[in-house]
Amino acid sequence: xxxxxxxxxxxxxxxxxxxxxxxxxxxxxxxxxxxxxxxxxxxxxxxxxxxxxxxxxxxxxxxxxxxxxxxxxxxxxxxxxxxxxxxxxxxxxxxxxxxxxxxxxxxxxxxxxxxxxxxxxxxxxxxxxxxxxxxxxxxxxxxxxxxxxxxxxxxxxxxxxxxxxxxxxxxxxxxxxxxxxxxxxxxxxxxxxxxxxxxxxxxxxxxxxxxxxxxxxxxxxxxxxxxxxxxxxxxxxxxxxxxxxxxxxxxxxxxxxxxxxxxxxxxxxxxxxxxxxxxxxxxxxxxxxxxxxxxxxxxxxxxxxxxxxxxxxxxxxxxxxxxxxxxxxxxxxxxxxxxxxxxxxxxxxxxxxxxxxxxxxxxxxxxxxxxxxxxxxxxxxxxxxxxxxxxxxxxxxxxxxxxxxxxxxxxxxxxxxxxxxxxxxxxxxxxxxxxxxxxxxxxxxxxxxxxxxxxxxxxxxxxxxxxxxxxxxxxxxxxxxxxxxxxxxxxxxxxxxxxxxxxxxxxxxxxxxxxxxxxxxxxxxxxxxxxxxxxxxxxxxxxxxxxxxxxxxxxxxxxxxxxxxxxxxxxxxxxxxxxxxxxxxxxxxxxxxxxxxxxxxxxxxxxxxxxxxxxxxxxxxxxxxxx
Numbered sequence: 001x002x003x004x005x006x007x008x009x010x011x012x013x014x015x016x017x018x019x020x021x022x023x024x025x026x027x028x029x030x031x032x033x034x035x036x037x038x039x040x041x042x043x044x045x046x047x048x049x050x051x052x053x054x055x056x057x058x059x060x061x062x063x064x065x066x067x068x069x070x071x072x073x074x075x076x077x078x079x080x081x082x083x084x085x086x087x088x089x090x091x092x093x094x095x096x097x098x099x100x101x102x103x104x105x106x107x108x109x110x111x112x113x114x115x116x117x118x119x120x121x122x123x124x125x126x127x128x129x130x131x132x133x134x135x136x137x138x139x140x141x142x143x144x145x146x147x148x149x150x151x152x153x154x155x156x157x158x159x160x161x162x163x164x165x166x167x168x169x170x171x172x173x174x175x176x177x178x179x180x181x182x183x184x185x186x187x188x189x190x191x192x193x194x195x196x197x198x199x200x201x202x203x204x205x206x207x208x209x210x211x212x213x214x215x216x217x218x219x220x221x222x223x224x225x226x227x228x229x230x231x232x233x234x235x236x237x238x239x240x241x242x243x244x245x246x247x248x249x250x251x252x253x254x255x256x257x258x259x260x261x262x263x264x265x266x267x268x269x270x271x272x273x274x275x276x277x278x279x280x281x282x283x284x285x286x287x288x289x290x291x292x293x294x295x296x297x298x299x300x301x302x303x304x305x306x307x308x309x310x311x312x313x314x315x316x317x318x319x320x321x322x323x324x325x326x327x328x329x330x331x332x333x334x335x336x337x338x339x340x341x342x343x344x345x346x347x348x349x350x351x352x353x354x355x356x357x358x359x360x361x362x363x364x365x366x367x368x369x370x371x372x373x374x375x376x377x378x379x380x381x382x383x384x385x386x387x388x389x390x391x392x393x394x395x396x397x398x399x400x401x402x403x404x405x406x407x408x409x410x411x412x413x414x415x416x417x418x419x420x421x422x423x424x425x426x427x428x429x430x431x432x433x434x435x436x437x438x439x440x441x442x443x444x445x446x447x448x449x450x451x452x453x454x455x456x457x458x459x460x461x462x463x464x465x466x467x468x469x470x471x472x473x474x475x476x477x478x479x480x481x482x483x484x485x486x487x488x489x490x491x492x493x494x495x496x497x498x499x500x501x502x503x504x505x506x507x508x509x510x511x512x513x514x515x516x517x518x519x520x521x522x523x524x525x526x527x528x529x530x531x532x533x534x535x536x537x538x539x540x541x542x543x544x545x546x547x548x549x550x551x552x553x554x555x556x557x558x559x560x561x562x563x564x565x566x567x568x569x570x571x572x573x574x575x576x577x578x579x580x581x582x583x584x585x586x587x588x589x590x591x592x593x594x595x596x597x598x599x600x601x602x603x604x605x606x607x608x609x610x611x612x613x614x615x616x617x618x619x620x621x622x623x624x625x626x627x
Contacts, residue, residue, distance in 0.1 A: 005101055009108040011042035011074070011584045014092065016119060016446020017542035019560060028447065031123040033083040039065065039092055039103075040074045040586055046097035052079045054090045055115065062093070074586035081121075087388060087445070089118035105442030120445040122388040126366045128336065128373040130252060131392070131451050133539055134206035135483075135529050136490035137199055140459050141209060141233055142184055142218040143509045144493055145191025146170060151232050153184040160216040161301050171509045173501075181217040185509050189229070189238035193245045200249050202496060202522070203529030207246070207253035208338055208375075210459055212239065215263055219459070219507075221340060222263030222302055226323045240331045247333075254336035254373055255327065259316055259361070260345045261295065261302040269303050282309040285348065294348060296341070297416055307346040307357050317364040324361060328368040335373060337365065342376030342391065358390035375453050383443035396452040396487060397461075399440030404456065404481060407433040408474045408570055409467040430548050441486070441543075450540075452487035457495065459507055464492075465500040473616035476524055477568050480618030483528040484557060484566045486543050496525040531596065531620065537562040544585050551575070552614075556585040563587060563623045565609065571616030583607030593621040 014020050014037075022036040023029050037052055050065040065077040081090060091104040091113070102109045106117040146152070157165045165182045174180045189212065199207075211220035214230045229239045246253055262269060268280035275281065276289045285294035285306045296302040305312060317324040327334050339345065339361075346357035358376070365372050374392045376385055382394035406412075407430065412423035441449050456464040456478050468474035482489045493499075494510050498518030501508065511517065532538050537557040541564070547554040552569045565582060569575045582604055591604040597620065602609050609621065 005108040005110065006098065008042060008045045009101065011045060011586070012039070012047075012094065012103055012108055013041070013542075013544050013585075014039045014103065014119065015542040015544070016121070016449070017559075018540060019542055019558065021121065021446075028125055028127055029083045029088075029121050029123050031083055031086065033123070035081045035083055035121065037065075037079055037081050037090065038068065039077045041077075042583065042586070043070060043073070043075050045075075047075075047094055048097065049095040050077050051093040051095075052081065052090060053093055054081060054088060056082070056084050056088075065092075071586070071588070073583060073588040083121065083123045086123050088121045088123070089115055090121075091118045106438060117442040120387075122445050122447050125388050125447055126370040127447060128371050128392055128451065130335070130371060131206070131373045131488055133533065134252065134488055135204050135532060136206045136208050136453070136488060137202070137204040138208045138455070138458060138490055138492050139192060139210065140187075140219075140493065140507050141189065141192065141212055142187040143507050144187045145195050145510060145512065146186035146188060147190030147192070147194045148188050148234060148238075149186060151188055151190075151234060152186040153232050158182075158216060160222075171511065174504050174507065176504065180504075181219065184218055184232070187509075188232065189234045189242050193238075193242050196245055196249055196251065200251065201526075202491075203526055203533065204491070205251050205533075206335070207251060208490065209253060209255055211256045211258060211340075213257075216265060221258050221261075222265070223258050224263045224266045226257075226262075227326070236332075243332050243334075252335040254338055254375065255334050256338045256340060257324070258340040259305065259324075260341045261304045264301045264303060266303075279311065282306065283312045296344070304348065306348070307353055308351060313357075313360065317361045322364065324364055325368050328365065328372060335369075335371075336375065336392075337372070338375045338377065338395075339391065340377050342385065342394070343378045343380060343382065355384060355390060358385050362390055373451075381440075381443070383440075386444040386448045388445055388448065393448065393451050393453045393488070395458065396440075396454050399437065399452065400454045400485060400487065401456055401461075403433045403436040404478050405467050408478055409469070430550060430553050434545055434548050434553060437485075438545075450486050453490055454482055454485055454487040455490045455492065456482055457492050457506075459492070461506070462503060463500050463506060464495060465498060466502055470500065471616075472521075474570060475521070477570060477616065477618045479525065479528060480566065480620070481568060483532045484538055484555075484564070484620070486557075489532060491525065496522050527597070535562065535564060535622075537564045546585055547581055549575075554580055556582070556587075558585065561624060561626065563591075565593065565621040567611065567614065567619045567621065569614050569616055569618075574616070575611075575614040577611060577613040579606075579608035580611050581607060582609045587623070591623050591625070593623045596620040596622055 020038045052063040054061050063079045065079040068076040068078040094101045104113050104117045153165050155167050160182045163179045163182045168183045168185050212229050212233050213223045214225040214228045215222045229236050268283050271278040272281040272284050273290045284303050294304045346353040376391035376394045378394040379397045385391045406428040411428045412421045414421040464478050465475050498521050537559050541557040541559045544556045552575050554567045557564045589604050593602050
């Protein structure tokens with residue numbers, strides 16, 4: 001973005017991709033490396049001098065950047081940067097004919113910014129490289145597929161939160177209220193294994209499974225045994241079988257873990273209730289034993305774990321045989337963890353140990369598997385945990401999904417367990433969407449931004465088709481943005497076949513009668529999965545906004561040999577045929593583009609790509625050239 005700067009500043013660009021950050025070995029930076037930092041701008045921008053500003057060991061330092069080369073549509077500057085610290089922040093100071101400007105992760109500014117939004121490089125960062133090339137598929141196990149009916153929960157088998165367990169027919173609508181927590185449809189790990197080929201056909205190569213450990217509820221966030229897969233899902237043996245089946249197909253998977261709280265029926269808590277001097281009593285916080293204890297958001301069936309306890313830290317992650325470590329080893333060899341309510345973990349009033357515990361979990365997990373993917377659940381600003389020393393990514397609600405919901409649906413805010421949602425009747429501006437995206441990208445290193453877990457919805461949110469009011473074009477637009485924005489895309493099960501129906505159907509059963517599927521929508525997903533996996537620009541490329549109109553946006557994903565211009569239009573009517581400015585992205589006149597869905601062709605003339613009339617939806621304009 002540009003703050004109090006002339007129009008030409010829109011062409012001044014830098015991001016953390018390999019076009020702009022070059023290491024001597026072509027991979028992620030290492031401590032001691034001399035890294036080449038590049039900056040580009042339009043050839044007619046009146047830049048007289050560029051300085052690269054860093055702050056080694058806390059002291060400001062400037063390096064003069066030199067002109068590397070001129071191209072028909074841009075000029076490149078470069079300078080060398082020493083990776084002298086584990087995290088190196090930098091920004092640019094530009095002297096132009098009309099004064100001095102700063103460029104940092106949030107854009108071009110007249111004012112002197114703080115270091116908070118500087119570009120950042122991570123040295124010796126243990127990146128989960130496989131995740132960057134993955135397309136995830138999220139599965140809520142009880143609702144995906146029933147492969148072993150003999151394992152099903154029995155009617156009245158147990159009582160949870162005052163409600164008896166109920167067996168439901170597959171596809172039957174869930175109930176409202178707390179009774180829905182103990183309605184079981186019979187989905188299990190064998191069902192997932194039996195349907196793997198359907199997912200591979202879709203193009204999926206990674207799975208995220210909601211909790212599978214022994215619990216009372218169907219969501220299983222009330223874990224009663226972290227060492228055993230729920231027998232109704234098939235037990236540990238079924239997970240071992242799923243591991244073998246996914247490995248044969250080149251599919252990875254991560255599991256959902258709940259280190260913030262456990263279920264009220266967990267033996268740890270039951271022992272603590274019975275005896276305040278029990279060894280596990282220190283795992284919890286009792287204000288008045290036994291009835292008044294700390295729990296998750298006041299939900300008494302979910303007592304909160306107390307990480308002041310060194311013994312609890314050992315059991316959960318620190319000891320060699322701890323829970324976090326054990327499942328990363330054979331025979332299960334899971335590929336990472338999704339950390340439930342990571343924003344609340346180890347935070348309790350005056351005791352704020354969230355980052356400390358997050359770092360310790362990271363050290364433990366990476367000791368076992370340096371390429372494990374650590375994903376934190378976070379609905380808000382997760383940047384404190386996304387600086388390279390904690391989570392590898394967050395579920396990118398605030399930085400990706402929510403802006404799309406607001407732009408294609410309506411702007412609204414709410415709080416947990418509160419019945420009201422406060423909404424605006426005014427259409428949310430495209431500019432607000434773009435600025436929201438940029439603010440969240442600017443707050444974290446590029447290495448993290450490129451592996452953020454992007455999603456359009458999950459088991460905790462409305463389905464995207466409901467968010468957009470059932471409008472097919474807007475749904476496809478949202479999906480198009482999911483697969484082309486920097487980060488790792490995740491599909492919530494059933495979205496690809498048009499599953500919808502309001503809040504009660506967020507966790508509905510996957511329909512396996514294909515006559516109920518929206519096959520055209522599934523084909524659209526397949527096309528975009530293939531595009532995402534075949535385009536280096538989408539996996540490794542940079543990101544730059546090109547155009548922001550009232551109802552339309554366009555951005556660039558680029559490498560040295562490929563450029564992809566993504567155009568999204570929300571409607572209500574068609575965007576009239578007309579020019580789209582692309583010169584800001586250093587795209588030269590004469591460049592020829594092909595639209596990947598329709599096969600239409602267009603050529604850049606006078607710095608603009610002439611687009612045909614565009615109905616609501618998304619288009620992808622690709623050009624390739626020799627690097």
